[in-house]
Amino acid sequence: MSSASPIVLHDIPTKDPQRCWSWNTWKTRFILNFKGLDYVTEWIEYPDIKPTFEKYFPDETEFTCPTIRLADGETYLMESSKIAARLEADYPTPAIHLDLKSPQFDQLIHNLRAAMIPLRPVYIYLVLTRLLSDKSTPFFSTRRAEEIGMSVEQYHQECDVEAAWEEAGKGFSGLTAMLKANGGPFLTGQTVGYDDFICAGVLLFFKTLGDDVFAKLVKVSGDGGEAIKDLLEAVEPWSKRNSY
The missing domain is CATH 1.20.1050.10 (Glutathione S-transferase Yfyf (Class Pi); Chain A, domain 2)
Structure with a gap:
């Protein structure tokens, strides 16, 4: 798949009008917005999280949001700190000054x-x-x-x-x-x-x-x-x- 594919952010919606609410998914959404990255949101309800993601993470037993699909259209990442590290590595400017040991x-x-x-x-x-x-x-x-x-x-x-x-x-x-x-x-x-x-x-x-x-x-x-x-x-x- 083309590298021009948008990043996909999987987020859990509120009731209508759907919007972001979880502090965990906000971590990823903030990075995407701050870096000006091309992305789309795919809303996923709680009971659909495991059946949607278990095929992408065969070694995991717990499945959460945020989960993103990278711009290669193939790579999936779960867990906000791992996502932050990858986005900062792939798109270093503007920097988010990521230091989880400070x-x-x-x-x-x-x-x-x-x-x-x-x-x-x-x-x-x-x-x-x-x-x-x-x-x-x-x-x-x-x-x-x-x-x-x-x-x-x-x-x-x-x-x-x-x-x-x-x-x-x-x-x-x-x-x-x-x-x-x-x-x-x-x-x-x-x-x-x-x-x-x-x-x-x-x-x-x-x-x-x-x-x-x-x-x-x-x-x-x-x-x-x-x-x-x-x-x-x-x-x-x-x-x-x-x-x-």
Whole structure:
């Protein structure tokens, strides 16, 4: 197949109007948009992921998005960090400054985990009830119930939501401190990189869950949301394309 074939990004859609929501697929979409690469989005619902991809990854047992097909029309890659490394190698300009072993990356992941883990009962429930289509909701509900040992609804009901947000604020305020450390809007100051895309993808995920959810994030961010809003505004040239 011709090397002129567009890259194919396999992404999980929301209900109509379909758009990107997952922080994991945002990582790849940001790179494609930032580098100005020729790509198309192929939406894939949760129950279709395994039957679609298992033939391309015969040694794998778990199948996820993002998955991309490269411009050669034959090579498939799964898992966001592997995709990032390959795209940076194949298309080095403009650079995303990929360094998954840097102190900054380690601190970013530490803060993201501190923010996300307490809120897992909240966002899993909201993904199920607000975002996913009717085709994906039964699969998502069943799989998450298997993982957590109870229904998604019970998981959410047993969560002290206000306490969860208060705990998550430790992580979000940590992100705010990182963004302010070098003057913003990006983590290193004026130069955008892959770490910023990871951070922005998480913020966009919460924004997609609803204005009420994002308002709570802003409240616990440590500075009234100034730094995270500055980041989202700065990455807007590469987040506008989220539906095709």
